[in-house]
Amino acid sequence: MVSPMTDQKEVFTGTAGQPRISDRDVKVSVTDANVYYGEKHAIKSVSLDIAAREVTSFIGPSGCGKSTFLRCLNRMNDTIDICRVSGDIRLDQEDVYDKKVDVVELRARVGMVFQKPNPFPKSIYENVSYGPRIHGIARTKAEMDEIVQSSLERAGLWEEVKDRLESPGTGLSGGQQQRLCIARAIAVSPEVILMDEPCSALDPIATAKVEELIDELRSNYTIVIVTHSMQQAARVSQRTAFFHLGRLIECGDTEVIFTNPQHNLTQGYITGRFG
Numbered sequence: 087m088v089s090p091m092t093d094q095k096e097v098f099t100g101t102a103g104q105p106r107i108s109d110r111d112v113k114v115s116v117t118d119a120n121v122y123y124g125e126k127h128a129i130k131s132v133s134l135d136i137a138a139r140e141v142t143s144f145i146g147p148s149g150c151g152k153s154t155f156l157r158c159l160n161r162m163n164d165t166i167d168i169c170r171v172s173g174d175i176r177l178d179q180e181d182v183y184d185k186k187v188d189v190v191e192l193r194a195r196v197g198m199v200f201q202k203p204n205p206f207p208k209s210i211y212e213n214v215s216y217g218p219r220i221h222g223i224a225r226t227k228a229e230m231d232e233i234v235q236s237s238l239e240r241a242g243l244w245e246e247v248k249d250r251l252e253s254p255g256t257g258l259s260g261g262q263q264q265r266l267c268i269a270r271a272i273a274v275s276p277e278v279i280l281m282d283e284p285c286s287a288l289d290p291i292a293t294a295k296v297e298e299l300i301d302e303l304r305s306n307y308t309i310v311i312v313t314h315s316m317q318q319a320a321r322v323s324q325r326t327a328f329f330h331l332g333r334l335i336e337c338g339d340t341e342v343i344f345t346n347p348q349h350n351l352t353q354g355y356i357t358g359r360f361g
């Protein structure tokens with residue numbers, strides 16, 4: 087444990103704050119995660135619970151490991167050759183790194199939205215129908231139409247695109263493209279949605295729309311968002327985890343983290359003294 091409110095030069099040796107939750111459903115539970123890129127130790131003994139149907143934000147200075155840790159949750163780090171992950175990471179108590187886990191299915195259950203909107207170079211309809219098609223979710227065209235419509239509705243995009251479903255997804259504005267990517271993630275009925283700085287390429291109006299959407303989605307999905315914006319973390323998340331140099335320094339209710347952090351490093355970061 088890291089001792090609270092101590093000298094900032096202290097050497098941190100483990101997970102601090104309240105990494106465990108006892109009063110809510112735990113959707114994802116991580117124990118002693120370590121991530122290495124070759125020799126570089128990027129995530130150091132992080133343990134953390136993520137509650138179901140709420141938004142958890144990961145904050146911390148650039149390079150502290152937020153995205154690396156996020157990618158452990160759906161094994162996106164598997165795609166990086168030099169990356170090695172150890173520790174126990176569970177989704178509904180099932181070991182995500184078990185050899186028997188089908189990674190494609192895992193990534194349907196734990197979807198991802200990236201920093202830069204990345205629609206496929208295909209129509210709006212095909213962007214959303216692609217996942218359900220490869221996972222065999224829709225049996226008929228009518229079923230697929232229904233999935234496409236409801237996903238676009240839940241992503242708050244239907245009204246804007248319903249008359250041009252055959253137009254290219256890449257022709258939409260940046261904010262619309264990001265909501266299309268969210269619709270694409272939703273279309274395969276994920277349980278968890280990981281968002282890696284989903285608004286960093288968007289203007290304030292598009293950002294506000296995506297934030298509103300995140301707030302609506304949390305009644306049905308567990309959402310984890312990496313953000314550089316503390317205002318955004320405060321606006322959208324119920325729980326916040328603060329990372330520093332690969333360690334989890336503190337985790338707790340967002341309001342508490344921003345008003346009464348336990349640790350000097352958290353205090354320093356949220357008040358803009360470093361980062």
Ligand SMILES: Nc1ncnc2c1ncn2[C@@H]1O[C@H](COP(=O)(O)OP(=O)(O)OP(=O)(O)O)[C@@H](O)[C@H]1O
Nearest residue numbers: 123126128146147148149150151152153154155166
């Ligand atoms: N593919 C990679 N190969 C080697 N090192 C990497 C790789 N990806 C990340 N790292 C290193 O791991 C550390 C954590 O990086 P990561 O991107 O997870 O941090 P972050 O907190 O998300 O940063 P940012 O806020 O700048 O996006 C950094 O030192 C980074 O340089």
